[in-house]
Amino acid sequence: MVSRNELVNFLNTYFSVEKYGPDPAMSRFVPLVYENFDWREYFTEYFFTLFNGLMISGDDYVNHVFGSVFPTEEVLNQFINEAEFGDLLFLHHPIDMECGDPQGKSGRFILPIKKELLNRIKNKKLSIYSCHHPLDCHYEISTGIAIAKEIGLKNITPCIKQAGEFVGLIGEIDDISSDKLIEKLKAIFCIPYLDFGGKVNNTIKKVVIVPGSGDKIDFFKEAETSGVDAYISGEIHSHIDNEKGKAKMEEALEYMKDSEMSFFGVSHASSEFLVIKKMVLPFLAKKFELPAKEIPLSNWWH
Numbered sequence: 001m002v003s004r005n006e007l008v009n010f011l012n013t014y015f016s017v018e019k020y021g022p023d024p025a026m027s028r029f030v031p032l033v034y035e036n037f038d039w040r041e042y043f044t045e046y047f048f049t050l051f052n053g054l055m056i057s058g059d060d061y062v063n064h065v066f067g068s069v070f071p072t073e074e075v076l077n078q079f080i081n082e083a084e085f086g087d088l089l090f091l092h093h094p095i096d097m098e099c100g101d102p103q104g105k106s107g108r109f110i111l112p113i114k115k116e117l118l119n120r121i122k123n124k125k126l127s128i129y130s131c132h133h134p135l136d137c138h139y140e141i142s143t144g145i146a147i148a149k150e151i152g153l154k155n156i157t158p159c160i161k162q163a164g165e166f167v168g169l170i171g172e173i174d175d176i177s178s179d180k181l182i183e184k185l186k187a188i189f190c191i192p193y194l195d196f197g198g199k200v201n202n203t204i205k206k207v208v209i210v211p212g213s214g215d216k217i218d219f220f221k222e223a224e225t226s227g228v229d230a231y232i233s234g235e236i237h238s239h240i241d242n243e244k245g246k247a248k249m250e251e252a253l254e255y256m257k258d259s260e261m262s263f264f265g266v267s268h269a270s271s272e273f274l275v276i277k278k279m280v281l282p283f284l285a286k287k288f289e290l291p292a293k294e295i296p297l298s299n300w301w302h
């Protein structure tokens with residue numbers, strides 16, 4: 001058992017949550033997505049100031065820590081059902097995000113947590129902690145470092161800035177073909193297929209990792225200028241069902257026509273779950289001697 005305050009204060013300090021001010025993406029998305037009720041009633045003042053940190057404050061003591069990437073209905077139902085009074089869920093995104101399936105349905109983009117689920121979380125006095133931007137750019141435990149470790153990247157240097165911090169990593173791997181890399185990534189990210197684009201390369205040496213939404217032309221250009229052969233991201237194309245999503249898809253396809261790089265999309269959700277599963281939860285379990293459990297999505301192309 002650990003005091004919730006002790007756990008939360010440790011996380012806030014470790015991830016320098018206050019240093020970044022309001023989260024660059026979530027401070028826009030969260031107020032936008034809740035329309036029909038006052039979400040602030042459910043969330044802490046700390047959270048609706050910074051959009052990171054303790055989002056829902058439950059009991060004073062935590063017995064088990066859970067971790068996932070997005071608060072989908074499936075994830076929250078499992079958390080509520082399996083958690084004991086006071087337990088805490090660590091998330092990367094504070095709201096759900098449907099990014100769409102390259103071989104299936106398009107995504108609806110950002111989605112609120114339903115009021116009914118928020119009530120059940122409150123009734124069981126559970127806590128939710130979310131850490132977005134600070135987890136993307138941390139120097140020890142980050143979405144990118146987790147992927148780099150799993151792929152076996154060497155000579156790593158940070159690259160690609162977002163909101164003033166590096167969110168990408170460039171490094172080298174032992175020569176591998178696009179086809180072999182696809183198989184390797186499918187196994188690492190537990191996905192049945194990838195989103196692939198650009199050129200088929202027989203010898204990939206230099207790789208960039210951009211977790212989450214990497215489908216940005218500026219990011220592509222920076223990687224290409226650095227001599228990268230493989231661009232690995234959560235999203236390489238937008239599969240989001242709105243005007244902006246369609247425009248981004250067009251732009252990305254246009255860029256890939258003349259690019260020398262191979263592009264690998266492993267799904268936004270899976271690209272950011274790895275750090276939760278492999279780094280955040282084992283770290284907290286050890287530090288606070290707490291049982292920790294990850295909650296995966298049943299479909300990563302969510």
Ligand SMILES: [Zn+2]
Pocket residue numbers: 092132136143211212272
């Ligand atoms: Zn992220």
Ligand SMILES: [Zn+2]
Pocket residue numbers: 093211212213268272
């Ligand atoms: Zn993300």
